[in-house]
Amino acid sequence: MSAPALATTSPVEHPVLDVLARRWSPRAFDDTAVIDEQKLSNALEAARWAPSAANSQPWRFVVARRGSALHDQIHASLLGANQLWADRAAVLIVAVAETTKEDGNPYTHAVYDLGQAVAHLSVQAHHDGLVVHQMSGFDPETMTSIVGLDERFTPMTVVALGELGDASTLPEVLQAREIAPRSRRPINETVIVNH
Amino acid sequence: MSAPALATTSPVEHPVLDVLARRWSPRAFDDTAVIDEQKLSNALEAARWAPSAANSQPWRFVVARRGSALHDQIHASLLGANQLWADRAAVLIVAVAETTKEDGNPYTHAVYDLGQAVAHLSVQAHHDGLVVHQMSGFDPETMTSIVGLDERFTPMTVVALGELGDASTLPEVLQAREIAPRSRRPINETVIVNH
Numbered sequence: 001m002s003a004p005a006l007a008t009t010s011p012v013e014h015p016v017l018d019v020l021a022r023r024w025s026p027r028a029f030d031d032t033a034v035i036d037e038q039k040l041s042n043a044l045e046a047a048r049w050a051p052s053a054a055n056s057q058p059w060r061f062v063v064a065r066r067g068s069a070l071h072d073q074i075h076a077s078l079l080g081a082n083q084l085w086a087d088r089a090a091v092l093i094v095a096v097a098e099t100t101k102e103d104g105n106p107y108t109h110a111v112y113d114l115g116q117a118v119a120h121l122s123v124q125a126h127h128d129g130l131v132v133h134q135m136s137g138f139d140p141e142t143m144t145s146i147v148g149l150d151e152r153f154t155p156m157t158v159v160a161l162g163e164l165g166d167a168s169t170l171p172e173v174l175q176a177r178e179i180a181p182r183s184r185r186p187i188n189e190t191v192i193v194n195h
Numbered sequence: 196m197s198a199p200a201l202a203t204t205s206p207v208e209h210p211v212l213d214v215l216a217r218r219w220s221p222r223a224f225d226d227t228a229v230i231d232e233q234k235l236s237n238a239l240e241a242a243r244w245a246p247s248a249a250n251s252q253p254w255r256f257v258v259a260r261r262g263s264a265l266h267d268q269i270h271a272s273l274l275g276a277n278q279l280w281a282d283r284a285a286v287l288i289v290a291v292a293e294t295t296k297e298d299g300n301p302y303t304h305a306v307y308d309l310g311q312a313v314a315h316l317s318v319q320a321h322h323d324g325l326v327v328h329q330m331s332g333f334d335p336e337t338m339t340s341i342v343g344l345d346e347r348f349t350p351m352t353v354v355a356l357g358e359l360g361d362a363s364t365l366p367e368v369l370q371a372r373e374i375a376p377r378s379r380r381p382i383n384e385t386v387i388v389n390h
Contacts, residue, residue: 012240012244013236013240014233014236014237014239014240015237015240016237016240016241016244016319017214017241017318017319017322019212020241020244020315020318020319021244023244023246025246038209041208041209041382042209042210042211044209044382044385044386045207045208045209045210045211045382046211046212046215047385048379048380048382048385049207049211049215049216049218049377049379050314051218051220051317051329053329053331055378055379057379057380057385059385060385060386060387061385061386061387062386062387062388063386063388063389063390064388064390065390068390069390070388070390071390096387097307108331109331109351109352111306111307111310112292112306112307112309112310112351112352113310114307114310115306115307115308115309115310115311115314116310116311116313116314118311119245119310119311119314119315119318120215120314120318122246123212123215123314123315123318124211124212124215127212134246134248136248136303136304147388148388156304156307157304157307182244183250184243184244184250184252185243185252187236187239187240187243190239190242190243190252190254190255190256191239191255191256191257191258192255192256192257192291193257193258193259193265193342193343194258195258195259195260195263195264195265195266
């Protein structure tokens with residue numbers, strides 16, 4: 001399926017890569033589409049090559065395909081409105097930061113670098129015609145238990161990955177958000193000093 | 196200047212976007228090149244459209260062009276080997292996370308989302324023929340003071356942005372790292388659960 005037309009209506013002020021201008025976070029995943037394993041590998045490969053502080057690569061991923069018990073468990077741990085749609089995604093990925101080093105000291109940039117890695121994953125997935133929607137709403141302790149994480153690791157987001165489906169099949173409460181235009185603060189409110 | 200050939204020798208296992216496969220973090224910035232303002236705007240625009248938890252956009256940027264007093268101050272605050280090359284970059288950007296909300300509560304995903312925004316910035320810049328090198332080595336308190344940040348905000352990285360220069364002009368101690376092949380852990384050590 002080609003990328004949706006939504007982002008072409010967004011007020012992008014300067015020319016950026018199509019894949020960045022058109023990327024969005026839908027909820028209407030196709031709940032029948034099985035993940036294309038090559039595209040999943042490509043997305044993970046993109047994450048792999050993200051930069052990180054001293055090349056520490058402080059990221060880990062838990063990959064659960066729809067139909068697995070783990071997919072059900074991850075979905076069940078989500079909070080709020082995420083519950084209403086995330087089970088549709090062909091894959092749920094728990095994005096985990098290595099927040100503590102093996103020697104017990106903190107990785108100060110683990111969460112930042114995980115964000116970079118998932119951004120790369122998302123860009124590649126959208127380029128390959130998949131869609132991504134990240135969620136922060138879950139109980140970290142429950143997720144740690146489900147996934148079996150050592151205390152050095154912190155689950156930060158759940159990344160829904162799959163193909164875009166039909167928005168009209170979403171629960172009514174989600175439909176307005178699904179078609180709302182994307183919006184962002186103007187750049188001059190983000191660049192707080194400009195010398 | 197075209198992108199360097201380095202990344203084509205990296206062991207990318209699955210096909211990913213050229214801009215992701217070839218992106219790297221050089222030190223040999225061209226210390227005479229003035230920033231192309233349109234490309235700088237494009238990079239900031241790419242950051243602008245990154246995703247964030249509940250579209251909170253918890254990122255701010257401090258932009259300092261070479262020749263400004265602020266560029267000198269940011270460079271002076273860098274630690275270790277970053278001191279040896281970062282003054283060459285046409286622009287130094289301090290990437291700042293809004294770690295505390297206006298009501299005093301924490302933004303739990305501010306640092307993660309800032310990482311995503313800088314990843315977008317970096318991808319766009321490399322697409323436009325610029326190069327980016329992020330640094331985490333600086334004293335946060337010094338940087339907060341230089342930039343004049345409210346305590347709700349945390350400087351996380353300094354992003355060197357500019358054109359690639361001649362590696363042979365780098366101090367000798369940096370030359371081996373500049374031409375070292377990029378390396379990453381295999382994907383099967385990053386995907387810790389695969390169901």
